[in-house]
Amino acid sequence: MTDHTPPANALPINFIRARIDEDCAHQTYGDRVATRFPPEPNGFLHFGHAKSIFLNYGIAADYRAECPGSYCNLRLDDTNPTKENTEFVDSIREDVAWLGFDSSGREFYASDYFERLYHCAERLIEAGLAYVDSQDAESMRLNRGTLTEPGIDSPFRNRSIDENLDLFRRMRAGEFPDGTHILRAKIDMASGNINLRDPAIYRIRHAHHHRTGDGWCIYPMYDYAHCVSDAIEGITHSLCTLEFADHRPLYDWFLDRLAELGEFTRPLPQQIEFSRLNLTYVVLSKRKLIQLVTGGHVDGWDDPRLPTLKGARRRGYTPEGFKLFTDRIGISKSDSLIDFTVLEDCMREVLNESAERRVAILDPIKLVLTNFPADHRERCLAPNHPHHPELGTREIFLTRELWIERDDFMAEPVKGFFRLSPGKEVRLRYGFIIQCTGFTADEQGRVLEVQATFDPDTKSGTPGSESRKVKGNIHWLSTADAIPADIRLYDRLFTHPAPGARREGDAPDLERDFLEDINPDSRQTLRGMVEPALATCPPERRYQFERQGYFVADRVDHQPGQRPVFNRTVTLRDTWQKS
Template identity: 50%
Template structure:
């Protein structure tokens, strides 16, 4: 294991809310009053708007700014927990902002799914300071007017120019890491010429791609991002929010810092790939503060390492490929790392929050083992997921002396077991009602619980052996029946009277093992989807590998199981521990439809991949 690959054992012992470099930055800023003099105008705005406002009641402001062009995945979940969590912990507020400056990719479907995902994870964008409630749901496209104004200011101040080189010439003249860039022949235009040309861009007088607005910084900078980056382009496309009002659109690197500043963000937290963009982020905000358009001090950007989770891919393009090529059933397929997929699989918001806290925040890339996420889920569900018995590979067990003991083959008895183990019930907490299920002559057991010729150490059913049906009677195996191919079709046993669990004679006969079972009298047929990891390679797309080659052919097996009645009565999205098998959830889409009983396996009782 490499030193950058954190095993679960190294993470498990970390205390919740351990310090990290972001917390240290925030605590220092609060101690020194870096942002203590800020004003808040009641919403996003320029310098004059906020100057007319009140002292900002939020000690810090963070933001979660996704593009609404896809479904969020587990990496976004880390960012959500980080940004909303820091605001919560330090008396601040986290803004929910859609970075919808790209007119060609945004769809309302994605906007709705993102809002739903954030709320499902346990967060919201409301603030309530001094009895005043505010919503902080924002759309970057509502700032287009200011962005245009900022662009015109940069032009008049000599900090931007319209470049009409071809895209290819621009690329060549930009240089590379070993060669400085070459000034554009349009770089020396006067501010007046640039302003007139930019307005022609705005008014639709230039074709798409005919010109761009570039910041005028330094074509010889060792940071290629400072070699006069493009900040506006011509793009005739209908925007989901502004319609056809604009035919020029700001570039992301220009829009993003402005969005932060208009919203008075204090700590703009981004992933490491934006580290090289930070000098432009700072340059742009310094220029706009100099011009009086924005209020000082401007936001600061801080970068952290994105989540690299084993057996997972998070590229939107590759995830879309899985959906479009029908390798999975959709964005909410329980094998997908999308938040909707994790939710349908049965992961809980509490488990994901615990996972985000436990893996921490660093500035260096590392791989987190997927078993860490499963461990957080088990920790969350251990004390709250009701227990139940399910037989996933059923074979019938016939108690051949049932009528002799109880007077009738049709006789049944109620058995009870606790919904939660007594050890999980907190002091003073009322335990949930016991589960009630019936035992009769025929019950279902797991096929693996019978061996006609047992291997060494086998303690379950074989001829002559005595086991307990959990919550029921002790039985003695007498043999089996087989079909023409030699496959066991029934297991035979005798019930031992007076040994029912919970009765005075329960311990009169010692059984070497207890096995799970479901009665034929009230067991319910269920579709159980045994999900597993989507990929067999822990890093399926690393190093240019074709991730499709690593698809796990056994990532989904569907079986017809028999479950006890308490499980059949589950509500969609209700989680259970199937005794001995692991954690399962009633499928939130299909369970209950047309009377169907459908469960998904979330994870086993222990990790099987290490």
């Protein structure tokens, strides 16, 4: 029988890699596979960008053994000076590095190529393939046509080459105000693809650029700058999301014409589209994210509830979790909606393996062991990780007075409740079996203190621990050792899987506001108690709080000498399946 099991080191199979494999087999681009991650520095990266980063950088890295000239460029598409700034540039660079990729030495900007882009535009004019249009924006929009009607030629479409060159050079010189002229490609105003109806190449914009200052007052349009930048950088496979599929003929047109004019040599870069990331309970629209931030619905761009990489990092999500997630959802040619649970499960898998364990009491009530010596401290050993004994153990001390979780006690237990209640026995994790003997409550019935006795012959790790079996097992901290901490419980920002989507029964003309679906309980802050060592752990250190979930020391507010602050990354198990 033939074994069809792929080797352990086999690369993931998808249509993009199949195309690249074919190009490598035919040596289409020699010894290189060159990709790029080209964000515009006009905002903060989000979960969808993580997918693109792992795809582009991952492909270049995976093919480097076979094609040693392979690389991935970080290219900042900074062609719109009114919306871009160095804060976004720095943030993008930091996020790429956080995900594990080194962009140093391969960081480029579209603005690096402004002179070359301008030169290529002049070549198109000289070849009769571009012209300066002086229509106003409204006339241009009306003359463009519709999906069912062809466009109408601009009255300036047949300007002479000399007049077009003169106007274009004067545009660059700053002689005209914004909106007076634009440079357009001369393709086909009757094309069924609207993107080919004489698209704009350059527009006038008197604005200060974060890198070139006031050196330019005309800026290239994305469709033009993107493909030419790919060619300048020697990109082989330009990976884009599906909304750019209709732009591919224009991508090819620009490069084919410039190759014919001798500006570039073949083979040229090829654009390949893949589906963008769509997640339930999340909005990735830049416009909506801006609304959430500027409207005060979240606390800035690094709010742990936002799907930005800054927010994900602060929440305790890991680069390894994002890598597992992108591998698990794969690459496809059709859009699909991914359940947010898939991302959470990936984070759980990674954190379960990597996060050391600690004890935290989120809603503490006092437990008094009435027969425990008042001045005694019983040393108990707890493993730092149950699956990694090489990580060792830590000491926690059991004393007469302890903190336990309020949920671990019920004065009148319901059926199936196996934790502490009057007369019931439970085991203190890593400690002794105890029996509840009573409790104290206030006038409203709120429990203030629980009393119990302990059996000194039942300590965990001793022969006596097997002498009696109990169903309940609760965690605890000594009141003498535990320190107070702020525990932030983060949950999904929206209560509906498709925020803003119409519901069954809504009127046909109803437009829902996605802000109406904000989860009012997406963040709760508790005053809890934690192990003393957690006071000095560094920011961004991740832990599993036993029986509670996965938490991270906040990278902003968790500071030495101050009250510790921990953010819940994800619960131990999915709590939304039945909601």
